[in-house]
Amino acid sequence: MASFCKVSIMAFFLLASGAFLSSPALAFQASEQDFSLASEPSSSSEQDIIPPALRHYLFQCLEKLGEECRPLFFAKIFIGEKNEIPTSCCQYLVQMGDKCHTAITNAVISRPEFSGNATLFRTRSDETWTTCIRLLVSPGPSA
16 A cells, blocks of 8 residues: 555656646647746747646646645545545645646646546546535634
């Protein structure tokens, strides 16, 4: 079990480090103007298939999610672990925003190793978002 966890964490960091950003499938209902980011210079490398502004946006989203929380969300959404997400991580997720959350989910799903279960992953992603929203807006114990 520990090695599986390590593999899933390594897989996430591989994806988060940019390996998934070279996929042409990342043209998922997004354009540079959607993100209001200045366009970055593009290199002529075949690796730069996605617009630089979208790549920049995805990295900003991942940064906002927090290094300690990224593996927990990845395991919950893409591995199916039943782990509880800490309130602090839900705060990062909600502050990051639904647009970022959806963009990251779509980026991972665009990879061939994840695309076969896209519907399941989107459902888990939506459930995770809803759970975090409920956790943060639920009233505390009454005095």
